[in-house]
Amino acid sequence: MTEADWLATVDPxxxxxxxxxxxxxxxxxxxxVACARHVWPLLADRWSREAVDTAERFADKAADxxxxxxxxxxxxxxxxxxxxxxxxxxLHAARAAxxxxxxDPTVAARAAxRCVLEAVGENAGSxxxxxxxDVFGNPFRPVVLEPSWLGRDGGIKxxxxxxxxxxxxxxxxxxxxxxxxxxxxxxxxxxTHCRGPxxxxxxCWVLDMLTGRT
Numbered sequence: 070m071t072e073a074d075w076l077a078t079v080d081p082x083x084x085x086x087x088x089x090x091x092x093x094x095x096x097x098x099x100x101x102v103a104c105a106r107h108v109w110p111l112l113a114d115r116w117s118r119e120a121v122d123t124a125e126r127f128a129d130k131a132a133d134x135x136x137x138x139x140x141x142x143x144x145x146x147x148x149x150x151x152x153x154x155x156x157x158x159x160l161h162a163a164r165a166a167x168x169x170x171x172x173d174p175t176v177a178a179r180a181a182x183r184c185v186l187e188a189v190g191e192n193a194g195s196x197x198x199x200x201x202x203d204v205f206g207n208p209f210r211p212v213v214l215e216p217s218w219l220g221r222d223g224g225i226k227x228x229x230x231x232x233x234x235x236x237x238x239x240x241x242x243x244x245x246x247x248x249x250x251x252x253x254x255x256x257x258x259x260x261t262h263c264r265g266p267x268x269x270x271x272x273c274w275v276l277d278m279l280t281g282r283t
Contacts, residue, residue: 099272206274
């Protein structure tokens, strides 16, 4: 894959195939979650939504394996219920939610992406790719953190952590302004990404970089 291919593809499975050997287990798990959150409005039961939330917390070590196993069981029951009572979109969405609880994050990400495409159609591919690019960044132009980007008193790192923990992704332009105010002219990719339209998700490469997550 070339950088042009990476930027142009609208097939999330192509992006995932490229990143399988590059990304951490956490990143791949959060990629799966990002895909499942695309069909959040179609998740009509609490078990599916709890599965997505728990998998996200599990990736960040805020949920343990017991929580993860319970979430998997609940998601499987939701899929079974949908198979009998809500075929079509709700079933595919429930399967996407269940996919995020698979043990292997690589398999989870691919399965979640496929289920989302089945739920809402191939036209969703471009939006899923944008979510994945938010998680993985541009592997052809890796950005290395410079200490100055964190601010003289560490305030930028604190802000980034607050936005991440609170899922306040709509406030990322404020983070860009804070970085620019520090005179960090060497971080154009970071500032541009924060000011971009998103979508931004847990695992956003800029927030991960600023908070020391991998």
